[in-house]
Amino acid sequence: MKIWAVSNQKGGVGKTTTVVALGGLLSAWGYRTLLVDLDSHGALTSYFKMNPDGIEGSVYNLFHDASLKRKDASLESYIVATGIENLSILPASTALATLDRQVASMNGMGLVIANALKKIEDQYDYVIIDSPPVLGILMINALAACERLILPVLAEFLALQGLDRMLRTLKMVFNAHKHPPNYIIVPTMFDKRTKEAHENLQSLNKQYPDYMWGSVIPIDTKFREASRLGIPGPLYVPTSKASEAYAELLEVLLQAPRVK
Amino acid sequence: MKIWAVSNQKGGVGKTTTVVALGGLLSAWGYRTLLVDLDSHGALTSYFKMNPDGIEGSVYNLFHDASLKRKDASLESYIVATGIENLSILPASTALATLDRQVASMNGMGLVIANALKKIEDQYDYVIIDSPPVLGILMINALAACERLILPVLAEFLALQGLDRMLRTLKMVFNAHKHPPNYIIVPTMFDKRTKEAHENLQSLNKQYPDYMWGSVIPIDTKFREASRLGIPGPLYVPTSKASEAYAELLEVLLQAPRVK
Numbered sequence A, B: 001m002k003i004w005a006v007s008n009q010k011g012g013v014g015k016t017t018t019v020v021a022l023g024g025l026l027s028a029w030g031y032r033t034l035l036v037d038l039d040s041h042g043a044l045t046s047y048f049k050m051n052p053d054g055i056e057g058s059v060y061n062l063f064h065d066a067s068l069k070r071k072d073a074s075l076e077s078y079i080v081a082t083g084i085e086n087l088s089i090l091p092a093s094t095a096l097a098t099l100d101r102q103v104a105s106m107n108g109m110g111l112v113i114a115n116a117l118k119k120i121e122d123q124y125d126y127v128i129i130d131s132p133p134v135l136g137i138l139m140i141n142a143l144a145a146c147e148r149l150i151l152p153v154l155a156e157f158l159a160l161q162g163l164d165r166m167l168r169t170l171k172m173v174f175n176a177h178k179h180p181p182n183y184i185i186v187p188t189m190f191d192k193r194t195k196e197a198h199e200n201l202q203s204l205n206k207q208y209p210d211y212m213w214g215s216v217i218p219i220d221t222k223f224r225e226a227s228r229l230g231i232p233g234p235l236y237v238p239t240s241k242a243s244e245a246y247a248e249l250l251e252v253l254l255q256a257p258r259v260k
C-alpha cells in the first residue's frame, strides 16, 4: 500500500479536486483506493454527498481513540463506500476544528493517521490524504503518514508566496526525521490565455527545477460541475484536457520509485 | 473607528484580495485605514512586500503580551506603513501557526485583538481584518472584534458548502454574546461566461436573500498582476469592472448602520 498526501497551506489551489481526480482515476484503473479527509471543513466528505457536521464515525474518532490510548480502535469501522467501485473514503467531521486546542502537546498525536493506516496495509493499493489549508496537527499527520507529497499550486503571485512557506514548513516538520516525503509541484487551474500565468510558471520552473511535474492542469469549468454532481472530474468528462492532464500526472506518480 | 472582518473558512475565495481592495479604496477616499493580518500564512503581509517569516513586531507579539498579562503592551509599536497614504498594516508572523496549540484554553484569548484595537480608536477611521481559512483562535478574534463581517464566496459548489459551514460557525461562536456581527455575502471572481456560475448565484440568492450584497465582483486577471506589484487592485486598474464593483460594494458598506 502506498500513501500520498495532497497539501498546501495556501487555500483554494485545488487540493480536494486533485485528491478526487487522482482517486477516481486510480479506482477506474483497477487499484483499490482509499481517500482520507483531514480537513475539518470536510470538502472531500461533502464531495461524496456526506455531511461532515452530522457524521457518526470519522477521522475525529481516530484521534479520540488515540487520546484514550485504546488499542482496539479500528479504522475499518469508520470507512465508508463512495458508490464508485474500488473507491472508499474515511470522512472528516467538523469536530476536527477543535483538535488543535485539545491536543496542546504534540507527543505522539502527530502519528495517529500513520499508525491507523498500518492496520489496513493489505486492503488498499493506494491511500490519498486531503489536507486542510493550515499548519496544524492534521497537516502534520498528513505529512508524517505519506511517502509522497503532491503540492497543487496556482500560477499566481499570492499562491506562490504560499508555496515558499509550505516548503519551509516541510523542512521544519521533517528536521527530526531523516527523510521528508518526496514531493512534486503541480500547477492547477492554469489559464493559458494570461501572460501573468505563463510568467509565474516560468519563475516556478526556475525556482524549483527538480520538483516541478513538467506540465499543468488546465482550467476546466466542467470540473466544477462534476463537484456538484459528486463525480470525480476525470470520470465525468474523461476526454477533457484537465482529465487527460490528471491521467498524465498519475502515470508519472505511479512510475516514480518509493522514497520512504 | 469602525472594524470590519473579511472571513470564510473556505480557502482561496478572495479574502486577502478583498481586504486590500477595500483598504486601498478607503485610503484613496481619505479615510485613515488600518489593515490587520490574522492569517499565519501572512498573505496580506506579503502583499505589501514584508516577509512574515522574519518579522520583528507583529500580531503574534500582541498574543504573547496578552498571555504574560502585560498591561503596557501597545499595538502602535507593531503597526507599519504600507507606502500608501492613509493606509497602514499590522502584519502577521508565521509564528502565529503555533498559537492554537499554545492557547489551549480559550479564556480571554478570544478578545486580544478586540481589546488591542480599543487603544487606537482615535487614530483610524476604519480597520479591516484578514482572516485565515480555518476556525481557530485567530478567526474567533476576528469575529469577536468586528462589527461587520464580509463573506467572500466563489459561486462554485465546493465553495458553497463552505459558506453553509461558515454561517453555522458564526451561530456557534456567537451563542454566548447577544449580537453576531452584521454580515454581507460577496460573490467574487465571478465568471459570467459559465452556466454553472449563474446557477450557483441563483441558489445563493434564494438561500440567503437578506444577506447577499446584490451584485458580484467579476474575474479580472489584472488583480493578480496588482498583487505581484503590491498595489491594491482598484488603485492599479481604477476603471476595470472589478475595481468599479469593489467601489460599489464600499459605498454600500459605508452607508449601512452600525450594528454592535
Ligand SMILES: Nc1ncnc2c1ncn2[C@@H]1O[C@H](COP(=O)(O)OP(=O)(O)OP(=O)(O)O)[C@@H](O)[C@H]1O
Residues within 6 Å of the ligand: A010, A011, A012, A013, A014, A015, A016, A017, A018, A039, A043, A131, A132, A133, A188, A189, A190, A217, A218, A219, A220, A221, A223, A224, A227, A242, B009, B010, B011, B012, B133, B154, B156, B157, B158, B159
Ligand atoms: N482544473 C480546474 N478547473 C476549474 N476549476 C477548478 C479546477 N480545479 C479545481 N477547481 C475549482 O476551484 C475551487 C477550489 O478547488 P478546491 O476546493 O479543490 O481547492 P482546495 O485547495 O481544496 O481548497 P481549500 O484550501 O479550501 O481546501 C473549487 O470550486 C473547484 O471546483
Ligand SMILES: Nc1ncnc2c1ncn2[C@@H]1O[C@H](COP(=O)(O)OP(=O)(O)OP(=O)(O)O)[C@@H](O)[C@H]1O
Residues within 6 Å of the ligand: A009, A010, A011, A012, A133, A154, A156, A157, A158, A159, B010, B011, B012, B013, B014, B015, B016, B017, B018, B039, B043, B131, B132, B133, B188, B189, B190, B217, B218, B219, B220, B221, B223, B224, B227, B242
Ligand atoms: N476578482 C479577481 N479576479 C481574478 N483573480 C482574483 C480576483 N480576486 C482574487 N483573485 C486571485 O485569486 C487568488 C485567491 O485570492 P486570495 O488569496 O485573495 O484568497 P483568500 O481567500 O485570501 O485565500 P486564503 O484562503 O489562502 O487566505 C489570488 O491569487 C488572487 O490574486
Ligand SMILES: [Mg+2]
Residues within 6 Å of the ligand: A015, A016, A017, A039, A043, A044, A130, A131
Ligand atoms: Mg480542500
Ligand SMILES: [Mg+2]
Residues within 6 Å of the ligand: B015, B016, B017, B039, B043, B044, B130, B131
Ligand atoms: Mg488570504
